[in-house]
């Protein structure tokens with residue numbers, strides 16, 4: 159990940175959401191993007207140029223645009239019409255973003271348009287976040303990554319966020335290897351980033 163003076167940036171053309179520019183790079187704001195917060199607070203996953211990403215919960219394309227600055231292709235799934243309009247504008251200027259208006263809990267609807275991916279990134283703020291992730295795992299190549307941004311209050315607003323996280327880790331651990339868990343405060347309160355890897359045999363680290 160590129161940092162200038164310890165500030166996270168991405169190497170694309172600016173003007174997506176009034177982001178600051180620094181030495182010709184786009185500043186990637188951890189208060190606007192949970193993925194940026196993860197890279198600042200923890201390890202996350204490398205985003206090599208060859209990577210294909212399935213992005214669930216694209217919203218208006220803020221984080222999508224930064225991911226697209228790094229990787230080969232981003233399949234960006236969003237079901238709400240209003241943010242989709244902004245996402246289409248991002249895709250107009252970034253040819254490696256494939257915007258798809260669909261419900262992430264119904265992957266069969268977009269399966270014909272999406273290849274096998276190296277990373278599934280999910281930020282949907284829904285009660286059934288694990289279920290949505292699991293339904294999309296067939297898109298993941300062997301040894302691929304899942305980053306799930308868990309909004310604990312969307313799962314159950316009355317429960318202790320730590321308990322919600324513990325249950326989520328147990329559920330995800332049945333199918334995947336959990337490799338990193340990080341609370342995202344002070345940038346995003348009651349949100350945890352969970353990084354998992356497909357544990358198919360024979361995968362090189």
Ligand SMILES: C[S@@+](CC[C@H](N)C(=O)[O-])C[C@H]1O[C@@H](n2cnc3c(N)ncnc32)[C@H](O)[C@@H]1O
Nearest residue numbers: 215216217220221236237238261262263281282
């Ligand atoms: C917290 S916002 C995502 C912010 C975005 N990831 C970013 O960093 O710029 C959550 C988004 O997920 C979308 N969403 C929620 N459930 C969804 C679903 N089942 N299918 C597709 N999109 C969904 C919402 O419409 C909303 O735009």
